[in-house]
Amino acid sequence: MTLPNSRRRVRTQQAPVHWREPCANGECSLHQLSPYIGKIKSSIAGELVKSYSRKGDLILDPFAGAGTIPLEAVIQGRRAFASDISPYACILSQAKLSPPPSLDAALEAAELALVEARDMPKPDLRSVPQWVRRFFHPDTLREALQFAGIGRRPGNEFLMANFLGILHHQRPGFLSYPSSHLVPYLRDKKYPRENFPEMYLFRELRPRLLAKIQRSYKRFTLPFASNVTVRQSAVQRLKFPIRFDALITSPPYMNALDYGRDNRLRLWFVDPSLAEPVDNDVTRRRKAFTDAITSLARKVESGLKEGGYCVFIVGEEFKRSFDAHPSDVVVSTLHEYAPSIHLRKVVTDEIPDVRRTRRECCGVKTELFLIFQKQ
Ligand SMILES: C[S@@+](CC[C@H](N)C(=O)[O-])C[C@H]1O[C@@H](n2cnc3c(N)ncnc32)[C@H](O)[C@@H]1O
Incomplete structure (x- = not known):
C-alpha cells in the first residue's frame, strides 16, 4: 500500500496474535445463524467496536453482510445501523439485531x-x-x-x-x-x-x-436493543443518519468474492423473482468500487462526529491486472473527499488458508485494517 504524501507518518503494525485464535465456541450463537462468505471473525469485530467506540455510540456498517459488526456493537451496548445491497444479508442482520425475546x-x-x-x-x-x-x-x-x-x-x-x-x-x-x-x-x-x-x-x-x-439461543448474551436500523440499499444510494459516532465496515473484496453467485440458493429462496441475485458491480469493477468508496467518504466527512473513528477492513488483492490495491483506493479516496478524516493506523493481518473461501484461486491473502479518525 502506498500512502499519500501527507499521510506518511502513520503507525503500521501486525495484527495481534490472539486474532488467530478460533472464536466459534465462545461467540454469541446468533453469529452462527447462517453462513456468509467474506464474514469477519466476531472476535475481531468485537475488538474493533470496543477500541473505536463507546457505550451508547451509534455505529454504522454500510457493507454489513451477515451483520457481524452490528451484532457485536449491540452486544457491547452501542446502537447499530446496518445496511447491505443483498436481501439475504439484510435478513441476517435484521434477525440478529431483533430476535424474539426468548x-x-x-x-x-x-x-x-x-x-x-x-x-x-x-x-x-x-x-x-x-x-x-x-x-x-x-x-x-x-x-x-x-x-x-x-x-x-x-x-x-x-x-x-x-x-x-x-x-x-x-x-x-x-x-x-x-x-x-x-x-x-x-x-x-x-x-x-x-x-x-x-x-x-x-x-x-x-x-x-x-x-x-x-x-x-445456545449462547445468547444479547441485551435487547431498541436502537437498531437495517436497510437494504447500495451504499451509493444509502441515506445515512445525520450524525454518527463511528463507522466500521468491510467493503466487498475487489474482484475476489461473488456475493450473488456464492449465496445463490439462499437468495433464490429469499426472492425467486430476482433476475440478477445481487448487483456485484462494486466487487467486479474497479471504477464501481472507487465510486462506492467516494460516496461513502462524502457521507463520512459530513456525518462523522469530531474525534470519531472510521475503520475499513480491506481485503488486499495481489492480481497484476489491477493498477491499484483496494487499500490505496480507500486511502486516496478518503484523502480527497473526506479531508477532515485522517489515517491514524494500519493493522496488517495475514489470512490463514483455513479462513479463505477460495484458497486456490483468489488473491486475497491479507486484510488491512485502516483506522481513520476525524480531526
Ligand atoms: C466483505 S462483505 C461484508 C462482510 C461483513 N463484514 C460480515 O461480517 O459478514 C461485503 C458486503 O458488501 C455488500 N455489497 C456489495 N456491493 C455493495 C454496494 N454497492 N452497496 C452496499 N453493499 C454492497 C455485499 O453484499 C457483501 O455483503
Whole structure:
C-alpha cells in the first residue's frame, strides 16, 4: 500500500496474535445463524467496536453482510445501523439485531408459522428451476417452499434466517441432499445415491427448524436493543443518519468474492423473482468500487462526529491486472473527499488458508485494517 504524501507518518503494525485464535465456541450463537462468505471473525469485530467506540455510540456498517459488526456493537451496548445491497444479508442482520425475546417465544412463532405453511397450497415444482430442484427431495422442497412463503413476510426475518441456515449441508439436520454449507455445491460424487441412500430421503422441516432455533439461543448474551436500523440499499444510494459516532465496515473484496453467485440458493429462496441475485458491480469493477468508496467518504466527512473513528477492513488483492490495491483506493479516496478524516493506523493481518473461501484461486491473502479518525 502506498500512502499519500501527507499521510506518511502513520503507525503500521501486525495484527495481534490472539486474532488467530478460533472464536466459534465462545461467540454469541446468533453469529452462527447462517453462513456468509467474506464474514469477519466476531472476535475481531468485537475488538474493533470496543477500541473505536463507546457505550451508547451509534455505529454504522454500510457493507454489513451477515451483520457481524452490528451484532457485536449491540452486544457491547452501542446502537447499530446496518445496511447491505443483498436481501439475504439484510435478513441476517435484521434477525440478529431483533430476535424474539426468548427461546420459548421463538419456538412458538416457528410452530405457528409451520402450521400456517402446511395449510398453504401445495407448490407446483415444475415452476421451480431445475438447478434448485437438484438439491432437494421433492417433498422436502414442497415444505421448504411453503415455509419460505411465510418466512419472507416482514417481521419474520428471524424464522427465515434460521430456515436459510439449515437449507443446505450434508449433515442430517439440514434440508438438502448432501452439499456444502457455505457455497451451494452438490456432493453427489462424494456421497453417491447408491451408496448413501439415507442422504437422499425426505427431510422433514419441523424437527430440523426447531432444533436449529434451539442452537441459535445456545449462547445468547444479547441485551435487547431498541436502537437498531437495517436497510437494504447500495451504499451509493444509502441515506445515512445525520450524525454518527463511528463507522466500521468491510467493503466487498475487489474482484475476489461473488456475493450473488456464492449465496445463490439462499437468495433464490429469499426472492425467486430476482433476475440478477445481487448487483456485484462494486466487487467486479474497479471504477464501481472507487465510486462506492467516494460516496461513502462524502457521507463520512459530513456525518462523522469530531474525534470519531472510521475503520475499513480491506481485503488486499495481489492480481497484476489491477493498477491499484483496494487499500490505496480507500486511502486516496478518503484523502480527497473526506479531508477532515485522517489515517491514524494500519493493522496488517495475514489470512490463514483455513479462513479463505477460495484458497486456490483468489488473491486475497491479507486484510488491512485502516483506522481513520476525524480531526
Ligand atoms: C466483505 S462483505 C461484508 C462482510 C461483513 N463484514 C460480515 O461480517 O459478514 C461485503 C458486503 O458488501 C455488500 N455489497 C456489495 N456491493 C455493495 C454496494 N454497492 N452497496 C452496499 N453493499 C454492497 C455485499 O453484499 C457483501 O455483503
